Amino acid sequence: KNQVEQSPQSLIILEGKNCTLQCNYTVSPFSNLRWYKQDTGRGPVSLTIMTFSENTKSNGRYTATLDADTKQSSLHITASQLSDSASYICVVSARDSNYQLIWGAGTKLIIKP
């Protein structure tokens, strides 16, 4: 069964600190993996998209990594800011159904001053 699992479920860190969020998936055949940021009460916004051949991609202070062999991804946030407080959702697309995305439940990140 195609699944995406994220950890931790929630995380609280102090402003300025770094953090890493984890994503494990069992989607096959793999097409691409995305990380979305979702502010409370808003729609998700794409941070990165990685295909099978890419093992790292950065977007400002966000760096995503992908290990297609172990089916794991991580999202590293550097020098966190209060505006980083949001849910971060890992999403995987299977090659034979690129219209449908398999969503993780997300990690709720809270940045405290």
Place this chain on the structure above:
Amino acid sequence: DTGVSQDPRHKITKRGQNVTFRCDPISEHNRLYWYRQTLGQGPEFLTYFQNEAQLEKSRLLSDRFSAERPKGSFSTLEIQRTEQGDSAMYLCASSLGQPPNEQFFGPGTRLTVL
């Protein structure tokens, strides 16, 4: 602002009433998707359109739900005889339909069924 708009942003209704939501995608996008999201969960796929054709419907989409995209532009999602379990955020997304098929999401419509 991603360029995808949804209306209304919030809807409160009584159980048994019908509701209709509208989504306006990014104009050149041929694919349009509807998702439902409950608190603490990722979005769940409901249905998607390529132009005006509805190509896939999730088993989550009971016969009380219907979606249309009459001219391949905006879309509507109607829920008939609403139930309390329908309370959720309803998200619309659009894409160009080419790999990697990045989807751009609207702000969502928050439905509360009393």
